[in-house]
Amino acid sequence: MSRIENQFTVQFWGVRGSIPSPGSHTVRYGGNTPCVEMQVGGKRLIFDGGTGLHVLGQSLLPQMPIEGHIFFTHSHWDHMQGFPFFVPGFVKGNHFYIYGAIAPDGSTIEQRLNDQMLHPNFPVPLQIMQANLNFHDIKPGQAIHINDVTIETASLNHPGEAVGYRVNWHGGAAVYITDTEHFPDRLDENVLWLSRNADILIYDSTYTDEEYHSPSSPKIGWGHSTWQEAVKLAKAANVKTLVIYHHDPAHNDDFLDCVGEQAAKEFPGAIMAREGMRLQVPASVSLSESFPISKFSV
Template structure:
C-alpha cells in the first residue's frame, strides 16, 4: 500500500518560507493499493495538489472524511475531477455529533463559492456508511473500521487494512479530552491502533501548550508518542502540525525525540512525502 501526504497542517493553511519544507496545506492523504485502487483521506487544501493523481483514473474516486470542520473540506472545490463529466465520486461523511453530512457540498452554495455544487458535471454521491469498530466494511481493496474520535462536534478515526498492511488515521483527536467530547479512553485508542504498520495521528501541541488549549480537540506530541508505544505500532507519523510551528522547530523536535530512542520508527509528516508499506 502506497501512502502519499498532500496536506499535513492543522487548522488553517500556512503558506510561507517558515513552513515550506513540511508544508502548509491542510489535511489530505491518498492511499493506493497494489492493484492501483485509491482512497482519499480528508479533503483539506492538500486535495487540490492530489488532483494530479486522478487525471487518468477511471475507477470511482472514494473520499473518506474524518469530520466536517473547514480545514478538512476546503480543498474540495479545487479538486479538478469534480469539473469533469463522467467522473464518479463517492464521499463518506464523518460520524459527527451534529448531523451535517452535506457540509462538503454546502460550501459550494449560497455566497460561499462562485460555482455551485449542483452545477458540477461529475456525479457525486454522499454515502452514509456505518463504519464500526468491530467489523470492517470493504471499499474496493480497502477494509475500513472506524471509531468516534475525541473532538468538538465529533468525527471518525479509521483503521484501514489493505495489501496485508494496517494503517490508522486519527487526525484532530484529543487523547485526553474534556467530558464534552471524551468518547473513548486512551486504553480504547491503544486497542484501536494496536500493531498498526503506520499510525497517522494528531500531534499538534507541546505539553506546555495543552494548559491553554485543553478541549480544543488536539493531542500533544508526547501523548501521541505514548500511544504509539502502548499500541505497539511499527511506524508513527506525527500529523496536523500547529499553524505556528516552523520547519526549524519541527526539525528540533525530531532531534529531541530521537534522543529518547523510541521503540518504533517515526517522522513528522511532510507535504509531498510518499512511502510504501510492505510485509
C-alpha cells in the same frame, strides 16, 4: 495483478492543521491542510479534503478518468476547504465515493459539502460538479469493505465529533487519526484499538505538552493532542512507524525539526509528516488471489 495493484502506499498532500500556512517558514514541511492518499491494491483512498486535496487533484489530471474513495474525518474547515477546488470532481467520467459520519446536528456529509458551496460562501454549487459522486453515511464502529480492502472506523474525541480510520489489506495496516484530544488519565480505547500493531500510524500531534498545558494559553479542550501523547500511544499499540501530523500553523520548519528530533529519541519509529512524503506498507499478496465484492457494490 499489476505492480500498482500489488502495492500499499501512503502519500501526504496536506499535513498542516487549522489554516493553510504558506510561506518561506513552512517550505520543508508544507503549509496545506489535511489530505492523505492511500493506494491500496489498485484502489485510491483519500482521507480528508483540506487544501492538500487541490494539489492531489492537479496531479491526477493526466490520469483521468479517475475513480476514488474520499473519507472525511469531520467537516471543520481545514478538512473540507479543498473540496470545492478538487478539479477532477468537475470532470465528467470521473467517479468518487464519499464517506462521512452524520454530524451531531443530523446533517450528512453531502449536506455539509453542499452548504459550503452555497452563496455567499462560494460562487458555484456542488451540483455543478460533473463527476459521478456517490455519498455514503457511515457510523463510527462500522467496517467498510472495498473489494479486499477493509476500513475500520471509530469515534474520536473532538468538538463536533470526528472519525478515525484504519485501512487493512493483506496483513498491512495504516491508521489515520486526526483530529482527536487525548484523555488526561488514560489512553483512548478507540484510538488504541484502531492503532493496534499498525505498520503506520498517522496521529494528530498539533501541540507539545508544554503548549497544551501552558499557564498563559492552555490548549485543553481544543480537540487536539501532542507528540508526547503520540509516542505513548505508539508504544502501547506496538506501532512500527509513527507519523507526527496536523502541524500547528504557528510551528515553522525549524520548530518541527526540533519536534522530530525529540520524538525520534523517544520512539525510533517516529517521523514528521511532510508534503510529498510517500511511505510503503508491507503486505503479503498472492498474484493468483481472487477478491470479494464490496458490500457497497463499489
